[in-house]
Amino acid sequence: MKQQKPKVIFFDAVGTLFGVKEGVGKTYAKIAKKNNVDTDPDVLEKAFRAAFKRSRPPIFPGVDSFQIPEKEFQWWEAIARDTFTEAGVIDQFEDFSGFFTQLYAHFATPDPWFVFQDVMPSIKSWHKQGIELGLVSNFDSRLFAIVELLDMKQYFSSITISSVVGAAKPDSKMFLSALDKHNCLPSQAWHIGDSELEDYDGATKIGMKAFLLERSPEQRFPYSRQY
Incomplete structure (x- = not known):
């Protein structure tokens, strides 16, 4: 059975799309x-x-x-x-x-960051298919500049960060706030991240389909309380 295409795919940012070089x-x-x-x-x-x-x-x-x-x-x-x-x-x-x-x-410049090799081909493909893309991150306001400096901004139509929402993943408020920006039901969206607690559990709790990335330990930014 063919998997239904989502309306929106959300991503965690640090540790999922990009990491710290050194x-x-x-x-x-x-x-x-x-x-x-x-x-x-x-x-x-x-x-x-x-x-x-x-x-x-x-x-x-x-x-x-x-x-x-x-x-x-x-x-x-x-x-x-x-x-x-x-x-x-x-x-x-x-x-x-x-x-x-x-x-x-x-850390507000592109210098300390690198984009994972599997990221750009994937987001370009989904974007070309007309799937909306968004970021849901516990990182701070510097994320807006970092995404632009890493030449990724044009692919994302929303960025949701914890300090603005007033809640942090895995809190449902983070995911619901992101969904509202796309007028999207949880069942119509996917979420991809590298934290089982903050990304996978948080997204599936409200009915989103979630995918857990298993980055190697040295590639993870330890921006999760589970590590």
């Missing part, structure tokens, strides 16, 4: 070195994952929309500070806030 630990270490702080990338990687798991989701109830970028910046700065504290090198920074401003800006 890993978070190496990237943090390289920029720290430019600020005269030497540290082991593997130690930073481990510390980052631990710090991220301890963090609350990037949602900010009651905050006006114009304040969201600042809140996102502060949220990530707290994780970075926790990371370098756990790595035992926080006291080596003369100006941690200045360092973090550089780090945060770096």
